[in-house]
Amino acid sequence: MKFITYAENKIQLEKLASLVSAGKVNRDDLEVIVGTRTLSRYSEMGLEELLELVTLNQSLKLPLVLEWDVLQQENLFLKNKETISRLPLHEFKAIRVQDPGALNTIVETYPWLKVQLILENGNHNFQGLSRWSSFLGAQLDRLVLSNELSREHLSRYAGELSSGLEVLAFGRILLFYSPRLLLSPLKKEEIQKSLQDKNIEAFGTSEESPHAGFPLIENAHGTFMFNVKDLYLLDHLEELKALNIAAVRFDLRFDESFNHLETMLDLYYGRVSHADINIKNAHPRPMIKGFYNINKTDVLFTKLKNKRIQRQDDNYIGEIVDVERDQQMALVVKSKHLKLNLGQEVQLVTPEGKVKNVNINTIIDTSRLEKQSAATNEIVLLPFLSGVVAKTQVYLVQ
Amino acid sequence: MTNTIWTPELLSPAGSLEKLKVAVLYGADAVYLGGQKFGLRQASDNFTAEELKEGVEFAHERGSLVYVVLNSFLHDKDLEELPEFLALLSELKVDAVIVSDLGVITEIQKHSNLVIHLSTQASCLNVESAKLWKKMGVTRIVLGREVTIKEAKKIKEETGLEIEMFVHGSMCMAFSGNCVISNYTQGRDSNRGGCAHSCRFEYSIDFNQDEEAKKAFFMSSKDLEGIRMLTEFIEAGIDSLKVEGRNKSHYYAGTVSKVYAEALRYYKTHGNFLSDDLIRWEEELRKISHRDYTTGSLDEYADESSIYNQRESDEIEYTVSGVVLEVKENEHILMEVRSAFYPGDELEIMPFKGRIINHKIATIKTIAGIEIPKSKPGSVVKVPYMAGAERFNLIRKKAEVRV
Numbered sequence: 012m013k014f015i016t017y018a019e020n021k022i023q024l025e026k027l028a029s030l031v032s033a034g035k036v037n038r039d040d041l042e043v044i045v046g047t048r049t050l051s052r053y054s055e056m057g058l059e060e061l062l063e064l065v066t067l068n069q070s071l072k073l074p075l076v077l078e079w080d081v082l083q084q085e086n087l088f089l090k091n092k093e094t095i096s097r098l099p100l101h102e103f104k105a106i107r108v109q110d111p112g113a114l115n116t117i118v119e120t121y122p123w124l125k126v127q128l129i130l131e132n133g134n135h136n137f138q139g140l141s142r143w144s145s146f147l148g149a150q151l152d153r154l155v156l157s158n159e160l161s162r163e164h165l166s167r168y169a170g171e172l173s174s175g176l177e178v179l180a181f182g183r184i185l186l187f188y189s190p191r192l193l194l195s196p197l198k199k200e201e202i203q204k205s206l207q208d209k210n211i212e213a214f215g216t217s218e219e220s221p222h223a224g225f226p227l228i229e230n231a232h233g234t235f236m237f238n239v240k241d242l243y244l245l246d247h248l249e250e251l252k253a254l255n256i257a258a259v260r261f262d263l264r265f266d267e268s269f270n271h272l273e274t275m276l277d278l279y280y281g282r283v284s285h286a287d288i289n290i291k292n293a294h295p296r297p298m299i300k301g302f303y304n305i306n307k308t309d310v311l312f313t314k315l316k317n318k319r320i321q322r323q324d325d326n327y328i329g330e331i332v333d334v335e336r337d338q339q340m341a342l343v344v345k346s347k348h349l350k351l352n353l354g355q356e357v358q359l360v361t362p363e364g365k366v367k368n369v370n371i372n373t374i375i376d377t378s379r380l381e382k383q384s385a386a387t388n389e390i391v392l393l394p395f396l397s398g399v400v401a402k403t404q405v406y407l408v409q
Numbered sequence: 410m411t412n413t414i415w416t417p418e419l420l421s422p423a424g425s426l427e428k429l430k431v432a433v434l435y436g437a438d439a440v441y442l443g444g445q446k447f448g449l450r451q452a453s454d455n456f457t458a459e460e461l462k463e464g465v466e467f468a469h470e471r472g473s474l475v476y477v478v479l480n481s482f483l484h485d486k487d488l489e490e491l492p493e494f495l496a497l498l499s500e501l502k503v504d505a506v507i508v509s510d511l512g513v514i515t516e517i518q519k520h521s522n523l524v525i526h527l528s529t530q531a532s533c534l535n536v537e538s539a540k541l542w543k544k545m546g547v548t549r550i551v552l553g554r555e556v557t558i559k560e561a562k563k564i565k566e567e568t569g570l571e572i573e574m575f576v577h578g579s580m581c582m583a584f585s586g587n588c589v590i591s592n593y594t595q596g597r598d599s600n601r602g603g604c605a606h607s608c609r610f611e612y613s614i615d616f617n618q619d620e621e622a623k624k625a626f627f628m629s630s631k632d633l634e635g636i637r638m639l640t641e642f643i644e645a646g647i648d649s650l651k652v653e654g655r656n657k658s659h660y661y662a663g664t665v666s667k668v669y670a671e672a673l674r675y676y677k678t679h680g681n682f683l684s685d686d687l688i689r690w691e692e693e694l695r696k697i698s699h700r701d702y703t704t705g706s707l708d709e710y711a712d713e714s715s716i717y718n719q720r721e722s723d724e725i726e727y728t729v730s731g732v733v734l735e736v737k738e739n740e741h742i743l744m745e746v747r748s749a750f751y752p753g754d755e756l757e758i759m760p761f762k763g764r765i766i767n768h769k770i771a772t773i774k775t776i777a778g779i780e781i782p783k784s785k786p787g788s789v790v791k792v793p794y795m796a797g798a799e800r801f802n803l804i805r806k807k808a809e810v811r812v
Contacts, residue, residue: 028716029559034594041666082532082534082584082587083534083535084534084535084555084556084557084560084706084710085534085535085554085556085560085563085564086557088534088535088536089535092537102751105480108536110532110535110538111531111533111537111541111542112533112534112535112536112537112538112539112540112541113537114541115446115537115538115540115541115544116537118541119537131648132482132586132587132738133482133508133509133510133530133586134482134510134511134512135483135484135512136483136484136485136487136510136512137485137512138488138511138512138513138516139510139511139512139513139514139515140512141515142511142512142514142515142545143511146545150799157587159598164485165483185589186581186588186589186590186592186593187583187587187588187589187590187608187628188583188588189583189584189628189652190555190586190710191582191630191647191711191712191713191715192616192713192718193582193627193628193716194627195713196627196713196716197614197616197625197627198616201517209804211616212607212616212617213614213615213616213617214614214615214617215613215614215615215627216612216613216615216622216695217607217611217612217613218610218611219607219610219611220610221594221595222594224615227614234628236590238593240444257569283438295653306484307596308592308596308598308601308603309484309487309597309598309601309603310596311595311596311597311603311764312451312597312601312602313601314707315451315452315454315602315603316453316454317453320545321445321454322457322459322460324458324459326457332734332745332776333776333788333789335775335776335777336783338777339776339777341776341789343734346459347463356789359490363627369435375690377735377737377741377743377776377791378737378740378741379777379778388800389775390734390735390743390789392776392777399683401787401788409773
């Protein structure tokens with residue numbers, strides 16, 4: 012299992028190289044992601060800085076991976092295609108892409124370049140992961156998975172997919188990614204001008220949410236909102252290794268977490284146990300395991316609507332649309348193939364779930380004329396039945 | 410002028426069977442809808458199998474197409490239930506399915522011959538992305554709302570794919586499919602139909618400086634209105650113009666369908682929109698509940714003017730009084746009441762085609778014929794016959810404050 016992290020500048024790259032020299036991490040176990048302001052969502056490196064860093068790495072010999080993870084509309088995308096064409100791609104072990112357009116560009120133009128495909132957005136099933144994997148074939152280096160996948164799913168995918176899999180083990184959880192600049196309009200005009208090409212950082216809190224202090228960043232790519240708690244799977248590194256996960260990523264870009272790198276490496280190699288580390292206490296935000304243990308984000312769906320007012324197809328006749336107490340109920344016949352006939356027994360299911368059975372002894376139309384039956388789209392009056400309200404569903408008893 | 414000028418398909422939302430009928434009757438060339446699972450609107454009524462059958466028959470009989478959304482990012486256990494639904498969709502001959510997940514695409518291709526449209530949830534934004542999805546077997550791309558019409562034209566020309574763009578309705582501020590706020594804060598997967606619309610909340614923004622935190626609806630977008638961009642859509646050859654809003658009312662589905670259908674019909678006949686009707690169409694779109702309108706990124710990438718920095722309000726100019734359930738010529742009309750009205754009120758019938766018809770309501774009776782002083786929302790009332798009214802017509806009233 013590889014240890015993946017980011018380097019944002021020469022100092023960080025040199026620090027990583029020094030950890031290799033000191034035997035804290037094996038060179039073969041490490042991978043370093045680098046980006047630029049234009050290609051990467053959060054990187055602040057200019058193109059020249061990246062080129063300098065690549066030059067420096069010729070002596071450090073760390074496995075560098077280029078990140079191209081922005082989503083971009085055609086006109087902006089073309090500029091990044093141009094940027095990519097000017098980079099010394101042979102200096103990178105692989106390229107990480109998220110936009111299918113970036114993926115297609117690499118597949119068609121640079122078929123020799125290994126791809127790490129970022130599937131952090133959706134891609135929560137085996138069929139999809141498998142299809143991406145077979146589409147890329149030998150060019151695929153790794154699939155970077157969503158952090159909404161549970162351990163159970165990671166286990167299955169790692170067992171059944173031939174491609175390497177990567178998960179985030181430590182870092183911010185991205186909640187929202189907009190191309191629009193949403194924070195700078197809140198700044199005064201003179202401050203806005205001075206902010207050009209600089210990130211704006213803030214915290215957002217809503218009274219309508221029990222959570223407070225969502226970290227926010229606005230940069231040239233738009234606005235990003237993160238969860239108030241960061242992801243922390245450091246207690247599960249051994250388990251992830253046992254699941255055959257190919258790589259774990261430690262995203263240390265947003266705080267002073269780079270200082271904890273050595274401790275994380277100790278943990279990664281099992282040189283310390285989770286009881287010995289103090290990263291949680293030192294970290295500026297609370298930490299969670301996210302959906303690692305279980306993802307139940309669909310269980311509340313059944314409460315979003317009242318199933319009892321939904322028509323069930325078997326023996327469905329129609330719906331009560333009006334009730335006049337002690338007088339009558341109006342029924343709209345909605346079934347296209349069933350009629351309501353005198354003498355039939357019907358079952359009424361109210362929105363509250365009460366069920367009543369009744370024999371149809373009279374059917375009256377809206378002109379007060381008695382009828383023998385009622386067919387599709389007809390509105391007819393039935394005798395009042397206590398407890399029945401509008402939206403009650405009516406079914407034939409057969 | 411002959412009716413030979415090409416115009417795009419008008420694609421309207423159908424959150425329920427009744428809304429489907431309203432949208433089709435008011436002029437939608439196609440509707441999109443969801444079954445009980447696999448779509449992104451779990452709180453919407455959605456369609457049972459029987460309703461789906463009836464809806465497809467209703468639409469096809471009137472020359473409209475039906476697309477079914479399967480645009481959730483499905484998990485493994487959801488996929489297990491998909492083949493059965495695909496078999497139903499194939500049997501009913503729905504015209505396409507709208508999908509955002511490659512796993513779902515794969516399952517569809519394995520189990521059916523259904524035509525596949527790529528959902529806007531997949532955030533397809535550029536030519537290369539469209540090319541990749543074409544390789545995966547989609548025939549139409551519903552582009553991300555961030556793409557301009559000019560860019561869309563290029564994507565169409567360079568890929569040969571059908572292109573669908575949003576023309577009207579609410580917008581995610583995030584790249585669609587790239588927001589999981591509800592997942593982490595409400596325990597509801599926004600990309601499986603549980604979006605809690607946290608982007609519409611007011612937030613206090615703390616810049617961590619010496620200034621006070623600022624309150625703002627900073628993540629809330631104005632609504633898209635593309636009526637003035639129709640020429641650009643047509644000239645770019647955009648195949649389908651989509652109206653957002655499966656969760657919205659019958660009135661919304663009817664009004665927006667009617668307005669855009671009328672506008673496109675006008676173009677078909679005249680080859681332009683140089684008509685005083687343009688003002689009328691815009692006025693009609695202002696009579697439905699909406700946030701301030703913007704053209705979003707249709708022309709230029711949306712900037713701060715597209716932020717709707719206001720609390721949601723109910724200040725609307727018109728209210729929908731009801732939907733016509735039954736017309737007995739020269740006798741009576743039965744209306745399902747949506748908002749109260751009174752004897753003496755001036756009501757407006759929205760015919761499926763043509764101008765609004767005004768009628769003063771002389772009396773309101775219960776369905777049994779007893780005269781009542783006002784109509785009660787949720788009930789069915791009998792009003793005197795109004796010439797021009799048809800079943801499923803929407804009837805509205807200028808909103809006013811009653812003391």
